Every structure is written in structure tokens, then in C-alpha cells.
Amino acid sequence: MDREDRRHFFVIGSVILEVITPVFRDKLENNYTNHGVGCIKDYLNSQPVVHTLFHLRHRYMRCCKDNGNCTSNPTLPITYCQWDLLYTENPGPGQHYCYCKYTAKPVQLEDLDITLAGLILLNCCTLAPAEQHAIKMLRQYKNDYLSHNTKCGITKHEYDALWPHLTRFVLQLDPNKQDELVRIKNRPMDEPLCTKYFIDLLDVHKQLDQIRLTVQELNSTFQALSTTVHGLDISLQGIGWNMHGSFQGVNTSLQVIQTSMNKLLYYAEKGVTCTCQRENLDIQRQERKSYKLGQDIFYQIHQFTTLSTSTSHPLNKAVIIDDKHVAYIQFANYSVEIYNTDGSNVGKIPLQSWPWDITVVNNSTVAVTQPICHRVDIWDIHNTQKVKSIKISLPCFGITTINNKLVVGCKRRLLIIDPQTEKVEKTIVTEGNSLFRLCGSGDGIFYGNVSSYYLYHYSHSNNKISKVKLPSKPCDMTILQDGSVYVICGDRSVLHVSSDGEKYKEVTTKGLRTQEGFPGINYNLVQKKLIILGGNSLITVFNEC
Numbered sequence: 001m002d003r004e005d006r007r008h009f010f011v012i013g014s015v016i017l018e019v020i021t022p023v024f025r026d027k028l029e030n031n032y033t034n035h036g037v038g039c040i041k042d043y044l045n046s047q048p049v050v051h052t053l054f055h056l057r058h059r060y061m062r063c064c065k066d067n068g069n070c071t072s073n074p075t076l077p078i079t080y081c082q083w084d085l086l087y088t089e090n091p092g093p094g095q096h097y098c099y100c101k102y103t104a105k106p107v108q109l110e111d112l113d114i115t116l117a118g119l120i121l122l123n124c125c126t127l128a129p130a131e132q133h134a135i136k137m138l139r140q141y142k143n144d145y146l147s148h149n150t151k152c153g154i155t156k157h158e159y160d161a162l163w164p165h166l167t168r169f170v171l172q173l174d175p176n177k178q179d180e181l182v183r184i185k186n187r188p189m190d191e192p193l194c195t196k197y198f199i200d201l202l203d204v205h206k207q208l209d210q211i212r213l214t215v216q217e218l219n220s221t222f223q224a225l226s227t228t229v230h231g232l233d234i235s236l237q238g239i240g241w242n243m244h245g246s247f248q249g250v251n252t253s254l255q256v257i258q259t260s261m262n263k264l265l266y267y268a269e270k271g272v273t274c275t276c277q278r279e280n281l282d283i284q285r286q287e288r289k290s291y292k293l294g295q296d297i298f299y300q301i302h303q304f305t306t307l308s309t310s311t312s313h314p315l316n317k318a319v320i321i322d323d324k325h326v327a328y329i330q331f332a333n334y335s336v337e338i339y340n341t342d343g344s345n346v347g348k349i350p351l352q353s354w355p356w357d358i359t360v361v362n363n364s365t366v367a368v369t370q371p372i373c374h375r376v377d378i379w380d381i382h383n384t385q386k387v388k389s390i391k392i393s394l395p396c397f398g399i400t401t402i403n404n405k406l407v408v409g410c411k412r413r414l415l416i417i418d419p420q421t422e423k424v425e426k427t428i429v430t431e432g433n434s435l436f437r438l439c440g441s442g443d444g445i446f447y448g449n450v451s452s453y454y455l456y457h458y459s460h461s462n463n464k465i466s467k468v469k470l471p472s473k474p475c476d477m478t479i480l481q482d483g484s485v486y487v488i489c490g491d492r493s494v495l496h497v498s499s500d501g502e503k504y505k506e507v508t509t510k511g512l513r514t515q516e517g518f519p520g521i522n523y524n525l526v527q528k529k530l531i532i533l534g535g536n537s538l539i540t541v542f543n544e545c
Contacts, residue, residue: 306539452473
């Protein structure tokens with residue numbers, strides 16, 4: 001595909017993501033608000049909606065209520081990933097396994113892509129025939145031209161044939177989009193944004209469902225084969241033939257294969273969908289103009305107090321996960337507590353020893369350093385299961401991620417580790433003793449230590465370390481969209497530091513300065529939210545302006 005074909009893909013993808021998806025969301029919001037429903041979560045929890053969507057994911061199920069309207073669809077248009085985005089299963093066995101077992105998650109309209117928003121519109125909303133046809137055709141165009149297009153290009157003949165139909169159906173749903181369509185059609189090629197849209201629009205979830213089914217079928221086959229081999233072993237021993245050692249070796253091989261299949265299934269479910277967003281954080285930063293140091297970027301929306309209100313410690317820290325959960329490490333309690341951003345407690349992960357620092361790996365996992373154990377543990381916060389442990393040769397303290405690698409702070413050095421292979425890919429000798437807190441961007445790594453007023457910056461481009469002296473000791477830091485950094489200090493001030501680590505200015509945004517305790521700070525680029533950890537384990541949540 002040449003550059004012009006890529007530009008055609010870019011234009012169509014831009015219309016899908018920037019025009020059609022918001023139009024679908026607006027249609028959905030207007031539909032439920034006109035019926036007196038206040039938010040998307042309440043709408044998804046309403047009996048007709050959850051019942052309808054349940055049968056679009058589950059086949060051959062009979063519900064305990066409204067069973068006259070149960071259906072068994074020949075196809076299941078809602079994928080596992082989409083269903084898991086919308087609903088969570090209620091704890092406890094319950095009397096019936098049907099839609100009454102599920103409760104809507106605190107999703108936002110922005111969480112719904114064009115496919116999922118279109119499915120809900122077509123199956124749960126009252127639409128005029130022309131609206132219904134337009135939505136069906138626009139979803140079909142996305143599937144036909146973008147979802148399975150691994151070449152990231154659309155030829156001129158396809159583009160010229162598609163454009164008038166695409167625009168006609170868009171304007172049928174919202175006549176006010178004419179100027180926006182013209183602007184997008186005439187926009188120049190933007191390679192980083194095109195790459196991002198290409199990844200966003202590929203139908204990864206469908207491929208994962210196919211992988212899941214294949215792996216499950218292979219698992220069943222290996223289990224049956226293992227049972228057969230075990231039965232043959234017993235039968236041959238019964239007639240005096242001792243083949244136990246040979247069959248035991250076969251069984252061991254089958255168990256190894258089965259374990260590998262389970263791992264493949266796990267990474268098929270978790271790895272691809274969970275890493276795709278964070279692989280492109282630097283691309284997202286390139287799309288945004290630089291902030292002016294010290295400007296107001298955030299505004300406070302909520303505060304909540306964690307369960308461990310009596311414990312205040314400099315090593316307690318909270319981070320926002322890509323899926324909006326807040327993970328909070330409790331140093332004295334050896335635990336990671338999981339909360340929603342409204343303050344409701346979701347769960348707790350017990351740890352083997354003191355946690356020192358925590359970072360987000362992807363939209364379901366976090367990595368926690370435990371210096372006494374010389375180890376980094378990666379945890380899945382959805383099922384509170386440990387994904388893996390990575391042994392470190394030295395006590396490990398601060399941790400962050402950069403370009404899908406872990407960056408671990410040890411005594412006088414930074415280790416860059418591939419979490420998949422668990423190998424140290426690079427060692428950076430640093431100033432300072434135990435590296436207390438870290439944060440990373442595409443160009444460098446910021447860090448501080450426990451006894452210094454300096455904020456350090458390691459640059460990848462020139463392999464050098466620079467430093468700037470702050471008026472108070474840095475306690476915690478977080479990277480913002482443009483690569484600049486917020487540093488919260490021992491005097492509870494927040495300093496906005498330039499991306500090269502050379503200049504800073506204090507931020508005076510209301511609510512950022514904590515009143516007491518040991519402060520912490522964390523920003524999530526995917527959610528565009530900032531949290532401040534203050535005294536008595538009080539967490540304040542901010543939205544980006």
C-alpha cells in the first residue's frame with residue numbers, strides 16, 4: 001500500500017473514530033435520558049437491556065424472569081471482552097444462572113466503541129427504520145474496510161466508491177456533521193495518528209475469542225489423551241507388563257503441553273487486549289501540545305478515604321489503572337487494596353512482605369516491588385491472581401514502566417527489564433542511594449532518592465544524567481501527557497517540571513496541596529485522571545481540563 005492508500009485509510013478511520021462513534025454515543029444517551037434514566041450504568045442495569053444483551057453473549061440459556069422473551073441467537077455478536085467490559089458477575093452461587101447474576105460495571109459512554117454502541121442501539125433502543133439502516137451500514141463499513149484490514153490502506157477505487165455512502169449515512173444521523181466531514185476529508189496525512197487508529201480499529205477481540213476456543217479445544221483433547229494413556233498404563237500392569245515409566249513420561253509431557261495451553265489462553269485473554277493501549281502512550285503524547293509550566297491542568301472531582309484510615313506511611317502509594325480502578329499499596333499491612341474511583345472497595349491482594357512501590361503494567365495488571373524478597377510481583381487486579389514473580393539480584397525499590405519495559409530502581413542503578421523474558425536488558429549507573437520513586441517517558445526516566453533535594457533525569461538520547469535541586473525533598477512523581485512531570489514534595493507542594501528536567505514551577509491548582517501525612521501522586525494517560533494521596537489515606541481524584 002502506498003502513502004495515498006494509507007491516507008484513505010486514515011480519513012475513513014478518522015470519520016469512524018472522531019465522528020461516527022460520538023454520534024452513536026449521543027444517540028444512545030439521548031435514548032435513555034428521554035426515558036428518564038440518568039446514566040449508562042443504570043440503563044445497562046435495567047431488566048430489558050441486561051436481558052437482551054445477556055442473550056447476545058450466551059446461547060441456550062433460560063432465565064428465571066421474563067423467560068418468554070428469552071432467545072437463542074445463531075451468532076453471538078457480543079464478545080467475551082465486550083461482555084466483561086459491561087457486566088460483572090454477582091458473588092455467591094445464586095439460585096439461577098441467567099442475567100440476574102450480572103450487574104453493570106461503572107462504565108462511561110466513552111468506553112463504548114462503535115461496534116458495542118451500535119449493538120446496544122440496534123438491539124435495545126427504539127429507532128426509526130432509516131436510523132436503524134444507517135447504523136447497520138456504518139457498522140458494516142467499519143467491519144468491511146477497517147476491522148480486518150491488516151495492510152492499513154484503502155485503494156482509490158474503494159475509497160471513491162465508499163465516501164458518498166459513508167457521508168450520506170452520517171448526515172442522516174446528524175446533519176450538523178457536514179463541516180467536520182469536509183475537514184477530515186481534506187486533512188493531511190498524520191503517520192503517528194494513523195498508526196494509532198490502525199491499532200484501535202483492528203478487531204482484536206474477535207481474534208482473541210477464536211484463540212480462546214482453539215486453546216480450549218486443544219486442552220480438552222490433551223486431557224482426554226492423558227486419561228486414555230493412564231488407563232492403558234493400568235491395564236498393562238494388570239497383565240504383568242510394566243510400562244509405567246514410559247507412560248509416566250508421556251503423561252508428564254501431556255501435562256507440560258496442557259500448562260503451555262493454559263498460559264497461551266491466559267496471554268491471549270490478557271496480554272494483547274491489555275497492552276495495546278499502553279504501547280501507544282508516546283504516540284498519544286505527540287498529539288498534544290506542550291503544557292505551560294505551572295498552568296492549571298486538572299480540577300478536583302471526588303475524594304474518598306481508604307479502609308486503612310489509621311495507617312499513614314511514606315511508602316504507601318496509589319495508582320490509577322487503565323480500567324479506572326485505583327490500586328493502593330499498604331506498607332504496614334503487606335497488601336494491595338483495590339478501589340473504584342468513587343471510593344467503593346473492590347478487593348484486596350495479600351503480599352508476602354513489605355511493598356515499596358507500585359506501577360501500572362496494563363489495564364488489568366500492576367507490578368509491585370518487594371525489596372526484602374529481591375522481587376517484583378505482577379498481579380492481575382481483576383482476579384487477584386499473581387501473574388509472575390521476577391527475581392532481582394539486588395533489593396528493588398522504585399518502579400515504573402517505559403516502552404512496555406519495567407524500570408526498577410535499586411542501589412545506585414536503574415534496571416530496565418523485559419517483563420516477558422524477565423531479563424535485564426540495560427543497567428544504568430546513577431547517583432544517589434536507594435532510588436525511592438521513578439516515572440518514565442519516551443525520552444527519559446525521572447527519579448529521586450530518600451535523602452536528597454535533587455530530582456534526577458536520565459536521557460535515552462544522550463545516555464546522560466542531569467539533576468535539578470528542588471526547594472523540598474521530592475516524595476513522589478508522575479509523568480503527564482506531554483512528557484513533563486508533576487513532583488509532590490515533602491512540604492506538600494506540587495512542582496511542574498519540564499520534560500528535560502531543567503526547569504520547574506509550583507502548581508497552585510485548588511486541591512493539589514495535601515494538608516498532612518506523606519503525599520503521593522499518580523496520573524493515568526488513558527483515563528486522563530490524576531490522584532493525590534494525602535494524610536489518613538485520603539485519596540483525591542482529579543479530571544483533566
